[in-house]
Amino acid sequence: MTTSRTPARKRLHLAAHFPGVNNTTVWQSPEAGSQIEFDSFVHLARTAERGRFDFFFLAEGLRLREHKGRIHDLDVVGRPESLTVLNALAAVTDRLGLAATVNATFNEPYELARRLATLDHLSAGRAAWNVVTSSDAFTGENFRRGGYLDHAERYTRAAEFVATARELWDSWSEDGTPRPFAHHGQHFDIRGEFTVPRSPQGHPVVIQAGDSPAGRDFAASAADVIFTRHGTLEAGRAFYADVKGRLAAHGRTADSLKIMPGVTFVLGDTAAEAQEKAHHIRRRQVSPQNALLAAEQIWGTDLSHLDPDGPLPAFDPDPDARLTQGRTRLGDPKEIADRWRALSEAKGLSLRETVIEATGRQSFIGTPEAVAAEMDAFVTQNAADGFILVPHLTPGGLDDFVDRVVPLLQERGAFRTEYEGNTLRAHLGLPEPARSPVWKG
């Protein structure tokens, strides 16, 4: 029998974002469970593994958000330290990749490289690191070092941090003997011996989150996965082409960096039912109090006297106010206010309805068949290599997707039916990294 070689069908990659401290998490529902008890993490990780997902993803926040000088109390607050949870999850999963977001500004390369290498050893090759940077003095107040980096320096420091970590991960000899390393750079001047042998993946998978030009360059030079924002198919294709186009300059092939937007989803038996559920979820996500807070973030002033079911403020935002700390600023306040007013007038929406309409929509809404087809289309048309799913419920928010959408993706040949390798690099189709040049020859 002869086999004819057909072009490989592009398959997608899937990751599960633990729904905790962010404003997509619905906590008022009866089925909303704990965001901190270990059982919740076990449930979501095991569900993801049952669905043959590539990896499980934890976000990080090193300072509780504040609004008007007080701790923000309207969303889920409180989370565990990522790497410790992932080491525990490694004991109750076998194949699932385990990704921790860890800030490069408030850590040192030696210590973090060691913790990541330890996770890679203990999980037998399933560790990933989502590199984030921060420069705000607000977060820095929790640390002896404080916060001090200007925006431009964030990426040069992060790039040097990752390069230094790779030198440490490579520092032991092939036969398992520690060898001295020395790194003398702009941000780090360190030497000695690393305490951990080269780990099963060589280097843990490196993820970069961020869409700015500097972030794209950093990802093209140093990352294995880019965690990006989800938009239209056209916007996704443009972003995809731009980022993949930057790889050649770094001597990399197009498939060595996976582009994975973070997405939400709502499933229904019919399209109409899914839309109705999506609207219900949006109303839960944007409570009356949250709607006022969202408006205060734009207007930069106290709006607690307003009725969330009434109109938007008639006056213009204060362009210089910084009411909220520990949260990314969304854009120019005046432009956003004008856009919101136009939307409110065009559709006759209240303040809260405007916030619901303007601040986001679910990425994939529909029947399981429609969602599977749409996700597949995004990937086969090169708007993404896969998705990081952000469920809106802890811990059961992924159950329906795994039970109803994954089998359809598998039927289409768009997703694996079994794990084919043991490491996260194997799931993602990434090669084992070459040893740093310093150790060659």
Next chain:
Amino acid sequence: MSVSQRPPHLAVALDAPGVPGPFEAAPYVHLARLAERATLDFATLGDTFARPGPDALAVLAGVAPHTAHLGLVPTVTTTHTEPFHVATAVQTLDWVSRGRAGWQAEVSRTPAEAALFGRRPAAPAEALWREAADVADVVGRLWDSWEDDAEIRDAATGRFIDRDKLHHVDFRGTSSTGEPFTVRGPSIVPRPPQGRPVIVLDATDAAAREAAAAHADVALVRAEDPDTAYAARAALRARAAELGRAPGTLRVLASLPIELPAAGDAAGLADLLTDWHAADTADGFHLRPADPVRDLGRLVDGTVPVLRRRGLLRRSYAGTTLRDHLGLDRPVSRYAARTGKASA
């Protein structure tokens, strides 16, 4: 109150002295399960940047799902690690182990360790331990920074937490190099099952004594003879009392190297522990096996049955948390009183 009336607390070190630990999970799980079969209070796992070995807290986080009762006490050093990271990692170990976490604080003394970070020079032991005491202080405050009932999930008002029950700690301390440092708080982690995980300090070194008297729930004293252990416990208790600590809140364990090359040695160890306990030398024992796999196996088979027959060791765990095993109360948050809603 006669402490000798209660059975001795027993703990074991999972790491062999001078031998780099394995880097995969299975050997640690095997040892921890042996220690749990022996119904010990807790297991320690050392850590240092000075020699090969994995991150100890990570290893014990991986052991947690494979065990149900054993207290898990990794070393986390304070000299180069941010106090905020120490606090949140140990809190998280308490969450994933459902109340079995401890923390053994240690310092990094050498210029070689300082060079791995390149931020500050090595400092004398006294300065390092003064800083470690400050770190233990702020870590305890961060553990208290969420009151137990801070999470309210009040749909009517849209509030997930009662923010009056979260507290900035605004700690000011002094680093080993003499500069001040501050930590604002609160922790990012809600208050864990034990409220405050158990703080363990090796108080053998004179430089560490003050930190232990002020902040340890369990002090380890390396002793070759009963008198040394007895004197160290007396000194630690006296100093803890001077610092205003309530009696009975500090456990002092004699830390003993053990080596059980032959099966008969295990019964001999039981006799030694019985004698030391009868002489009221310590509140219990921390055993440091020369060869953990061999010695823990012999301990389970030979030492444990003898101690149980003598009524010196539990036959099963009565409690679920490490504080339960140690007979230490679950502390109320020090900030709870300020809201006027503290309960005793």
